[in-house]
Amino acid sequence: MNYVILPLSELPTVDFSEVAETSESTLRYSLDNSKFILKYEGEQPSFLSGTTEYTKAEILAILSGDEWTPSDPS
């Protein structure tokens, strides 16, 4: 699986038939809602052309940061 991060402004361009996400309402957004992630198998969909790809390990490291995940729950 490959992963990308897109700014919220790119949301209208997403072709959900080419990615693993179900719909706009199930996307994972950053805590400030300024960006979201997508994932796909194999070749990068054409609507994402040129977007930086991340591996699972790379995206998990990014998502564990405070831009995406609240710190220690209590």
Next chain:
Amino acid sequence: MSDITLINDSEQSSLVTNGLAKNGEMYLKKEGSTDAGSIVVYDSGVWKGFANDASASFSNDYSLSLDGTNDYATLDSTYSSLSGNKSISGWFYFDSVATRTIFAPASASHWSHQGWFILNASSIRFKAGTTLHTFSVPFLSTGAWNHLAVTGDGTDLKLYINGTQQGGTKADGDWSIGTFFRTHTYYYFDGYVDEIGLWTGTTLSSSDVSSIANLGAASGDKAVDLSAYTGLTHWWRFGDGDSSPTVSDNVGSNNMTLINSPTFVSQVP
């Protein structure tokens, strides 16, 4: 040749409680008891079982793979206040141990609205009533299957890891279950999950939990047929007989729907 003694569940428990269980002794489970017709052997504090013909048809070929980024599952019908006797059991394989959700309330609208989740490698949290309990547990390893279970009877809340109670007994309260494998939009599960059973009117005994966690080990396939355990109301098998995105409820009628394409894989406990 020696005779084999017939025992029921309570007699089996009494053998341990009274110190009468001896290593290597075999017993045959009576009709009406858990795993009726199977042979059980006591071995240094653990009952090991050898399934009867009826349960030999059980097989487990698939589990659910979640990548920890954004995939999860929703229940068709959620539980906002599951009270009285109840239990939940499942197999979990952690690719990484950070804060990872097993389930969250349907009403979770903030990262603090947790249900049952892994806080870190040595802490598991579970919300009962309005209290979020923390169980201190032995180090949870990655890259291996663990059996986790929680039982409640309205008074006592117990957590089990691989069949052994851990972290003490807490105060039980109502459980709220709506979404599996994430809390609101955070703390997604990273790894595999399999064979989750929910008992909405039954508190599993410690010997039941031990049996679920350990009985299958003798055959090399850790998962067991949960329908053998009295009071099971929901059983999600994650791939065995399922067609994505639906995870069928094999006992009741409360299916799960997979979101963002987690996959069924042949990695099983």
